Amino acid sequence: MSIFYRTASLACLLALLQFSCSTTKAPQTATTTSATKSDSTDKAKPKTGMKSYKAVITKEAVSDSGVFTIHKVGEKYFYEIPDSLLKRDFLWVSRFVNLPSGLGGGYVNAGSSVNEQMVEWQKFGDKIVLKTKSYRSVAADSLPINLSVQANNYQPTIYAFDIAALSRDSSAYVIDVTKFLSSDIKTFSGLDSEMRKTYKVSKLDDSRSFIQSAKSFPLNIEVKQDFTFDAAEPPTNSETGAISLLMNQSMVLLPKVPMQPRIDDYRVGYFNIRQIDYGSEALKADEKSYIRRWNLVPKDIAAYRRGELVEPVKPIVYYLDPATPEKLRPYIKAGVEQWQEAFETAGFKNAIIAKDPPTAAEDPDFSPEDVRYSVIRYVASTTRNAVGPSVSDPRSGEIIESDIIWYHNHLRSYRNRYLLETGAANPSARTLDTPMDDLGEMMKEVITHEVGHALGLPHNMKASSAYPTDSLRSGAFTQKYGIAATIMDYARYNYVAQPGDKGIRFVRQLGPYDHYVINWGYRYLPDAKSAEAEVPTLSKWINEKSGDPIYQFGSGSGGYDPESQTENVGADLVLASTYGLKNLKLVAPKLYEWTAEKTNDYDDLEELYDELLGVWSRYIGHVATNVGGVHENRLKPNQEGFIFVPVDAKTQTTSVNWLLDNAFSSPEWLHEAKISRNIHHANYVDEIRSLQVRHLNGLLSPDRLARLMENEVNDVKYNALDMVNQLQRGIWKEVYTGSAIDIYRRNLQKAYLDRINYLLNETPPSGRRTVTPVDISQSDIRSIARGELVKLQQQLKSAQNRYKDDLSRYHIQDALVRIDNILNPAKG
Structure with a gap:
């Protein structure tokens, strides 16, 4: 120098x-x-506070070069920010690494994203500031309105840093980030305002909080924070008065030039990003939505045009976690690369690849935390789950990286469901020691499902209703088409197949919708130079499949569309649940033989029996959704038909009769003495009561009754009064037959009266959001409830003297007192 x-x-x-x-x-x-x-x-x-570089970054510094150079000097952390990266777009992702059980009501897991936001580093006077940046509101730079967009969407400053020094060549700024990374910055915290209120969090305890690590990679920085908060009512370990979290903060450098986005269409299932475009020529700002997808471009565009399969310039590559057990690696790789079939439909060869992790000799710099590598992480945890999160560019929807997370105990859940749902027709499922080939196939399909999320695909719950129910009893059909039209549905097993059916596929697989949706989202359109120019072609592909149930999309949200449900298979829900329940009645008496008799232990028996009740409950729920159900068809105005179509009257009537016979009758088939008397001391009957009451209350919910009332104007000859009348006669059928009322029925009938009391005399909490909001007091709900209750009162008065057994007679007398109190609450 x-x-x-x-x-x-x-x-x-x-x-x-x-x-x-x-x-x-x-x-x-x-x-x-x-x-x-x-x-x-x-x-x-x-300037005040400015020091020489060597005075700040001393000889004791441990430095890590990357997108920013990170220096650790003693207990302090410094970022060295290049001038060239000021005002560049970064994506900041905050995730849980470890968290206490039950946090957030149990709806968040390790790996869950807490917040994603764009940020940029700016120089302001003698400070470096970190600001949020949003592409939610946009307008082209060339338009005058862009000035207003900027002025009316000024983003907050997250933190301001004094510049401690300049780099040796004055091309970068050194800032002390210790306090910033050690503080309770709300925008990065794992505890949102609701959690802080629920758990009575007062503050971050500095004495028990510290920065665990900070690492820099060529395109990202990863920081782990071990934080402990003082909390008067923590979700677990209440005696500690604290909540501890291990948080991961990822800061990812986004491409200088965003990928050309693809405009979302709600008729096809993709995760999306949304923007409000103020540069629109319309009389209002346009809301634009772009799908989230990887940037796949063919190496040879000319060959691609000719219809040849072409490799992408940059394929999607997943590396296996070094901690992955050797015996599971082939199944995980197969799960990733199963998507190659769908990408070939989109014209790409070898578009997605799974690799073993490189050795230290092959790549000494390899790290799962490096954003350049997507990894299937194998987590030693008792959590039974797998997730497929991804990081995407909020400007264009381009997926930058994703890590699939597989939790060690997850296969146990699949083993249990396999035994319960297919054990009647599938001999290999009738054991706790499921064959490795079967477990491997399950794992492969779970990985394929989670990778699907990482490719941009949400759940498509409508796909499980695409196939005729009886087709699922055909070996030829299920081997070719699977059990649902997509791997992205929650259709895990074929519970329809019956003993004696041959060649059946019991486990889900990639389906025809998967080929369709990948082609729609990923096929490269070389002649379209803008997102808008792609729309005619994309719409044409959708219109070509219009009306075919195999290619329809439904999110399953709302809970009112019987075709868009979780865990179901087959178009005819009543028939499918009938087959499923028939199989379950064969499995239940065998549970003892398949578990406790083999292990000389009751733990597995208890676990499986509890899950069996859950399976029964799901079959009930599938049928119940028909009642007051509304089919949702995703259509555009140039397509024929209505978006919302109520379920026909015959199906609703049949469904209520099925529920009376299979959900609300006394479930004697569940009472196996060898089971219940070895795992319960007194709560067996109450478990049944709880399950039945959940579905009873669901049928008599204000939102469902509101949809039934709408049938009156939708020309459906089955309304709320018809349903309540049919349900009441079935729940209280002993009143008409004079037969004894057993304990299950007495409990259910009391629950019925409680629910009618709720509809007549209680008001849902203010602000409560329902699928179909309704003012109960100004609707027919209370008129129907009161009228049917008065009718029941009269029938009970006539019937009470016919009962000779004391319990039934006392129960009727008690019911009459309850009804009187419901009809006259002030008196009660």
């Missing part, structure tokens, strides 16, 4: 951040222009 250069650099250092220098141009502030001649007298005066 020449003496001249060192002197010039020192002058730049002393000039700090506001002056020009002949050899190194210092960046401008957010509000100032270049220095004037009158500033020259200040050049010899160092």
